[in-house]
Amino acid sequence: MSKDAFCNMISVSEPGPGDGGNTGSWRVVRPVIDTEKCIPAKTGKPSCFNCWLYCPDAVVTKTIPPTIDYTYCKGCGICAEECPAGAITMVAEASFTKEEK
Template identity: 70%
Template sequence: MKEKPFGYRKSHSEPGPGDGGRTGSWRVKRPVIDLEKCIPAKRNKPACFTCWVFCPDNVISRTIPPVIDYQYCKGCEICAEECPADAITMVDETIFIKE
């Protein structure tokens, strides 16, 4: 039998289906916007959007009111830290688990 050339063997692992960057179930806390405090929501005018600027995953919309896409939010808390109106609270994910 003919020898296989060096380098023929390779890993048997195969790439699986990607999750497209979705967070899945590992986020510990999720940011929740209080629309009573959120500046554009209160004024009904395009203003602030600091959370939109700072979110590293670009998952907050620049709309009135701003909306967070929880499918992709990683719960990093940057938006809550940067919000000048203290309108974003990080809420424990266990609260949202349905029995």
């Protein structure tokens, strides 16, 4: 079998947010980005974006600064683990007011 024919047989899936509705309602802690520490926010340059890269739900934007779609963020904490600048803190949902949620 040729390489091209083999490549046509490979299925590729890409992560996408929220086929299951407002899945962020499960969250008990939310990631909060400190733009004073976030590398692209501090430098104004498109660098790092580990949070965007590693988020399994594809809910972080690759923008300056990065933003998080809390409608779908599950609060897994992977972004905080992978942030090299310690710019993401996982904060208890209970500490936010209704307006902040």
